[in-house]
Amino acid sequence: MTTVKLDQWRVIGLSGMTFLAAKYVYEHPLIPEGPIITSTIVSGEAAQGCVVVTKSGTNYELLTPLPQEEDCEFARGLMYERASRNFQKLKKAMTLKRLEEIDKRITEILNG
Numbered sequence: 001m002t003t004v005k006l007d008q009w010r011v012i013g014l015s016g017m018t019f020l021a022a023k024y025v026y027e028h029p030l031i032p033e034g035p036i037i038t039s040t041i042v043s044g045e046a047a048q049g050c051v052v053v054t055k056s057g058t059n060y061e062l063l064t065p066l067p068q069e070e071d072c073e074f075a076r077g078l079m080y081e082r083a084s085r086n087f088q089k090l091k092k093a094m095t096l097k098r099l100e101e102i103d104k105r106i107t108e109i110l111n112g
Contacts, residue, residue, distance in 0.1 A: 003051060004028045006036070007063040010072055011046045012109050020046065020060065021075035028058075037078045072110045079106045 008023035017040045025036040038060060044052030051061050066072065083102050087094050 002027065002029060003059040003061045005061045005063055006038075008066045009062055009064075010066040011041075012037075012072065012075070012112075014109055017041075018046070020052070020054075020062075021066075021072050021078070023066065023074055035074050035078060037075055037082065075110060076106055079109070 005026040006020060006022040006024070007026070009020050010022075012019050012021050019040060020036075020038040022036050022038075024033065025031055026033055028036070038058070039055040041052050042055050044050055046052055046062065048062055048065055051059050053059055080102070083106075084094060087098070092098075
């Protein structure tokens with residue numbers, strides 16, 4: 001199995017699950033180079049130089065972590081996209097109230 005590389009990454013949490021947000025993904029067979037939010041981490045230590053496995057079965061080699069002083073705003077759009085897909089899958093409307101709730105929750109996640 002191919003190991004995908006993540007650079008400038010940070011662990012983010014949602015509902016007790018951990019994900020990785022990274023500015024750069026390399027060598028992914030389905031995702032072009034650029035920012036990514038992974039599926040849930042199921043094994044491995046999220047530390048520089050380590051490999052983690054996500055729920056999708058992808059192995060990620062973790063290169064340089066995102067510096068602590070740098071925000072994770074690059075992931076905001078990706079999180080909106082994921083929320084939108086989930087609403088479509090559930091056949092629910094994305095109301096203004098729901099969008100405001102999603103925005104609040106995304107801000108909490110990104111601010112740690």
